[in-house]
Amino acid sequence: MTRRSGYKRAALVFVLVLIGYLSLYTWNLKTGILDRLATRTGLEFTGHVLLPGEWARQQALGLWSGYVDLVDVREENERLHLVVHELISENVRLREQAASVPRLERLLGFAPAENWTARAARVIGQKLGPTGALGSVLVDLGEAHGFANDAPAVIPEGVVGRVLRTSPNYSTVLLLTDQNSRVAVMGSENRTTAILSGGGPDELFDLKYVPVSGTLSVGELLVTSGLDGIFPKGLPVARVVRVEQPDVSLFQSAQAEPLFDVRGVEELFLLARLDGGEAAEDIDGGQAAARPMGAPPEVQLPPEPDVPIMEQLPSGDGSGSAPEGRDNGG
Structure with missing residues (x-):
């Protein structure tokens, strides 16, 4: 008796649930309220479930990208350092060339003696x-x-x-x-x-x-x-x-x-x-x-006379005659 009563109650509940479901279904077909509610509720639930995973993914990608970027930045810095050193060397060389131009121009203007x-x-x-x-x-x-x-x-x-x-x-x-x-x-x-x-x-x-x-x-x-x-x-x-x-x-x-x-x-x-x-x-x-x-400097001395010195001296009587024994007429 009790078991038969249980079956009847279960069948009654099933029928009531089925009638309620069909009623809601019919009502939803006419109004679409349940579809919209399910869509909004599902989206919210899905979004809240997926949001932490997406955040974790973004963080992981950010860390990886940052590491790769740091490697690229370091390499770029090394390249830039090399370029700076080359430019400094080139600047020094050009300054030296510019400083040598006036000096070389003066050399080009030099003319040796005859x-x-x-x-x-x-x-x-x-x-x-x-x-x-x-x-x-x-x-x-x-x-x-x-x-x-x-x-x-x-x-x-x-x-x-x-x-x-x-x-x-x-x-x-x-x-x-x-x-x-x-x-x-x-x-x-x-x-x-x-x-x-x-x-x-x-x-x-x-x-x-x-x-x-x-x-x-x-x-x-x-x-x-x-x-x-x-x-x-x-x-x-x-x-x-x-x-x-x-x-x-x-x-x-x-x-x-x-x-x-x-x-x-x-x-x-x-x-x-x-x-x-x-x-x-x-x-x-x-x-x-x-x-x-x-x-x-050498001192230039006057040339020695060709005439003997004795012939240049005056005689004792002031006449200027040559000494005895010399032929004055030569």
Whole structure:
């Protein structure tokens, strides 16, 4: 009895549920409210379920992208550093080229003296020797280029020095300021001759053998006289800064200053004679013979008379007759 009552209640509930479902279904077909409600509810549920997963995915992708980007940034930084270094090197090179243009333009404007030829050389070393005692530079011209010892080294501003030693392709130039350097000079205004002696780095030149009767003015430009047989005449050398008259000496005491810093020279000219001659230029017309480097100016003595001295003396009676025993008529 009880079981049959249970079946009837279940059947009744099923029928009621079916009637309710069909009623709702029919009502939903007419109104669509349940569809819209289900759609909105489903979307909200789905969105809330998927949102944490999407956030986790985005975070993972962000971390990976950031790592890859950092790697790319590091590589890009390395490339940029290389580019910056290359640009710095290029800038330095261009600055050096720009700074060398005026210097090279002055070299191009240099014209050697008559009967001399000039060839440009580059300074490739300084202070040669085991102890660097000599003030010298090494240049890239030598015997194979036609230069020998004592070849003048000059720039447009003046004398740099002279060749001390040569090899087939290189030469050592003794600088003008070295204590072993000697150059025959003269004043550009008063034409007084002297020997200019190097005093060492950052020191004044000493002027030797300046005649006491000669005129030498403070501020006067000294040029090569050509009497040493090494340098052509008229090249600028130094400027007088001190002149003192002696008390008992036959020569004045004088000093001169350099016209430029010879240690800063990067390019210079080596000079060679076109005719290969050895005679020095003379101040008064080119008649003086060549003398060793650093020798004092020679004193010109009057020629000895051809007539014996006794024949020039007057006789004791003032008549001027020749001594007895001589034929005055010759």
